[in-house]
Amino acid sequence: MTDLSLASDAILAERSADGDSLAFSVLVRRHGPYLRAFATRLTGSSADADDVVQEALIVAWAQLENLDNPSKVRSWLTSIVSRKATDRIRARKPSSELDDSRAELAERGPEQRAIAASQLDALNAVLAALPEGQRQCWVLKEVGGYSYEEIAERLDTTVAVVRGRLARARATVVTEMELWR
Amino acid sequence: MTTDTTNDDDIGGSGYTLEQLSDYLDSGRTPAIEAIDDNAECQAVLASLERYGSLSRELVSRDATDNPALDEGWLSGLFASITREVKAGRDIPLTSSDPLTRLTITEGAIRGLIRSAGDSVNGVLVGRCSITGDDDVTVAVSISVLLGTPVHLAAEAVRQAVYTALLKHTELTVSSVDVTVDDVHVIANGGDRS
Amino acid sequence: MSESLDSLVLGLPGVVNLFSTEPAIARSARELVSGERALVEVTGPADAAPERIVASVGVDANAQAPVTAAGVAAAIRATLPPDASTEIVVRISRLTV
Numbered sequence: 001m002t003d004l005s006l007a008s009d010a011i012l013a014e015r016s017a018d019g020d021s022l023a024f025s026v027l028v029r030r031h032g033p034y035l036r037a038f039a040t041r042l043t044g045s046s047a048d049a050d051d052v053v054q055e056a057l058i059v060a061w062a063q064l065e066n067l068d069n070p071s072k073v074r075s076w077l078t079s080i081v082s083r084k085a086t087d088r089i090r091a092r093k094p095s096s097e098l099d100d101s102r103a104e105l106a107e108r109g110p111e112q113r114a115i116a117a118s119q120l121d122a123l124n125a126v127l128a129a130l131p132e133g134q135r136q137c138w139v140l141k142e143v144g145g146y147s148y149e150e151i152a153e154r155l156d157t158t159v160a161v162v163r164g165r166l167a168r169a170r171a172t173v174v175t176e177m178e179l180w181r
Numbered sequence: 182m183t184t185d186t187t188n189d190d191d192i193g194g195s196g197y198t199l200e201q202l203s204d205y206l207d208s209g210r211t212p213a214i215e216a217i218d219d220n221a222e223c224q225a226v227l228a229s230l231e232r233y234g235s236l237s238r239e240l241v242s243r244d245a246t247d248n249p250a251l252d253e254g255w256l257s258g259l260f261a262s263i264t265r266e267v268k269a270g271r272d273i274p275l276t277s278s279d280p281l282t283r284l285t286i287t288e289g290a291i292r293g294l295i296r297s298a299g300d301s302v303n304g305v306l307v308g309r310c311s312i313t314g315d316d317d318v319t320v321a322v323s324i325s326v327l328l329g330t331p332v333h334l335a336a337e338a339v340r341q342a343v344y345t346a347l348l349k350h351t352e353l354t355v356s357s358v359d360v361t362v363d364d365v366h367v368i369a370n371g372g373d374r375s
Numbered sequence: 376m377s378e379s380l381d382s383l384v385l386g387l388p389g390v391v392n393l394f395s396t397e398p399a400i401a402r403s404a405r406e407l408v409s410g411e412r413a414l415v416e417v418t419g420p421a422d423a424a425p426e427r428i429v430a431s432v433g434v435d436a437n438a439q440a441p442v443t444a445a446g447v448a449a450a451i452r453a454t455l456p457p458d459a460s461t462e463i464v465v466r467i468s469r470l471t472v
Contacts, residue, residue, distance in 0.1 A: 001300040002327065006366050011325045014308035019268030019289045020296060025260065032251045037244035050255055058262050070308075120243065123236050141207070142234040143241050148207070166207075167200035173233050174199075174226060269468060275441045277448065281460060284444040286467040294436070297472040350440035350470060 005030075013070035016061065024061055031074050032057075035081050042085045042139045044132060052088055056080040082144055086154035089136060122180040126173055134169035137162055193222025206230055268292075275352055286351060288312060294350055295322060298342040299360075304330035305339055308363055317354045320347070325364035336360040380415040380451065384430050387450055389443035391471045392433030415451075424459035433469035440467050 004012065004026045012030075015023035032053065039049035060080050067076050127135060133155075140151045148159045148166075155162070190198045195216045197205075205217055206227055217223045270288025277284045292310050299307035304327035311321045320343060326335050340358045347355050385393050395402050396416040406412055419425035428451055434443045444465045451463050 001297075002304065002306045002366070004306070006368060007306050007325060008364055008366060011306055011308045011364055011366070014323065015296065018292045018296065018310060020293070021260070021263055024263065025256075028256070028259065029251060033245040033249050034242065036251075037241045037248065040244070041241055050252075054255065054259050054262075057259055061263050120236060120240060123233060124240055127237070127240070138237070142237040163200065163204065167203040170203050170230055170233075171199050174229055177229070177233065272466060275444055275467075277445065279448070279452070279463075281462055282448045282452070283462065283464045284441065284448060284467075285464070286440055286444070290440075290467050290469050294470045297436070297470070301472075346436075350436065352441065 008071065009073040010070040013064060013067060013073045017064035017067065017070075024064075027073060028057060031077055034074065035077055038078060038139075038143060039081050039085050041127075041143065042082065042136060043089060044135065048085075048088055052084045053081055056084045059084070078144065082140065082146070083154065086136075086140075090156050119177070119180070122177060123173070126176040126180075130169055130172060134165045134172070137165040138169045138173075141166055192226055193220045195220040195223050197223065199226070202226055203230070273351065273353065291347070291351060294346050295320065295343050298346040299324055299339045301342055302335060302338040303327075305335050306364075306366060307339075312353075314356075317356050319356055320358045321361070322358065323361045323363040325366050326362055328365050328367045332362050336362060378411075378413045380417065380428070380430070380454070381413050383450060383454065384415060384432065384447055387443075387447055389435045389438040390432050390447065391435050392469060394431040394433065394468050396429045396431045396466070419461070424455055425461050427462045427464065429464040429466065431466045431468045433471060434467055436470045436472045440470060443467070 004015075004023055007015075007023070007026070009027070009030075012023045012027045016027060035053045035056070036046075036049050039052045040046045043049055043052060056077065060077055063080075067073065127138065130138065136155060137151055140146045140154070141148075146154070148162050152159045152162045192199060192202060197214070197217055197220075202217065202223060205214060210218070210227075217227075268289045270292070272285035272287060273291065275284040275286055291312060295310045295312075296307045299305055299310075299322055306325045308323040308325060309321075310323075313319050313321070322339060322343060324335070324339060326332060339360050343358045344355060347353055381393060384390055393414045395414050397405070414431075416427075416429040417425045418427045418429075430447060430451065432444075432447060434440055444467055447465045448463050451465075452461075455461055
């Protein structure tokens with residue numbers, strides 16, 4: 001039999017939909033690292049990300065036959081991960097959102113930003129120092145590609161709040177990245 | 182709620198704030214707003230925002246490349262939770278001479294059988310398979326073939342292998358096995374990642 | 376009784392796996408309550424012949440699946456009194472090549 005790791009996402013998704021758990025394991029190994037990276041950026045916690053991605057993959061296994069376009073497996077998996085991640089975020093103790101920063105990271109932010117060797121590292125430091133709500137909106141918008149409405153629904157808030165958080169995040173990013181240059 | 186108290190809410194004298202530029206960006210810059218489109222500083226800010234967006238996507242990809250290994254314990258936990266019954270499908274009856282005994286084979290088992298049969302053909306990987314009908318069934322199989330494999334020969338070999346397997350293990354009357362070639366794969370150094 | 380049926384079935388020629396007949400959640404709940412961890416499902420009174428016995432098996436594709444299934448049913452039937460009216464269901468859930 002041909003090595004399954006050579007198979008396209010579409011073939012793997014179709015086999016998985018039909019019950020081939022080996023094909024599913026190949027999909028997991030192929031996309032797992034990306035899904036974990038995305039979930040970590042979104043939730044701010046790699047421990048949460050591990051749980052979220054596992055929950056999402058268990059759901060995905062059961063729902064693969066509902067995937068209309070098998071070649072779009074990664075973005076489909078990402079959307080399930082987003083949902084599980086935001087479920088977890090909503091279940092956390094509510095914190096007073098506003099512009100309260102995570103003081104520790106906010107203090108270290110400028111320092112890390114200053115010594116960043118590359119623009120990517122600088123952006124990394126800036127994003128890590130953003131307040132939770134702003135970072136979540138940023139990741140869902142810029143990396144996930146969701147609309148304001150979708151983000152508001154997932155975070156159980158309003159479009160106005162999402163718009164505000166995104167604007168503040170963008171103001172911070174633009175200012176901080178200019179300082180880095 | 183804190184408010185922005187900076188003096189330069191207005192970007193480049195355009196009359197628009199960053200929040201409004203943010204909206205404009207997300208609306209795909211339509212309908213076009215001349216005051217923004219003609220303003221150099223606004224354009225610079227919008228370009229920066231787009232760049233930081235794409236850099237963010239790059240950051241996540243970089244995170245993934247930097248952490249390519251999945252914890253084996255995490256993987257075992259995941260696979261232990263993947264349950265078989267969601268894929269079992271209906272029970273297809275098998276004859277039993279004892280009226281008190283019922284023998285069946287699941288649709289999921291038959292799909293696995295069809296997959297193995299197709300996979301056994303050189304250069305072929307089965308994708309989707311479906312069985313429609315009750316006693317008299319039509320089987321549809323989609324396959325991926327190794328680049329360079331003669332497609333008609335591969336499809337015919339798959340058809341034969343599937344017929345044989347179903348004959349051996351089921352009591353279904355197979356009226357047809359339709360094989361479609363949907364995909365191509367290659368043996369490359371890095372493997373096909375399409 | 377079920378646990379010995381598990382080992383009986385697993386020991387039969389052509390049988391590669393024994394699967395649970397019920398969804399994972401139902402099974403966990405039942406095991407919690409009864410403490411019983413058997414895969415072959417036995418329904419019916421403890422003191423008399425069961426009403427029904429169900430086995431979900433994975434079999435080797437070397438032998439014909441219908442033959443293996445009949446063999447499993449016969450082996451289970453042989454553990455019951457000859458006049459028992461127990462229904463036996465054998466379900467082939469996987470074929471291993």
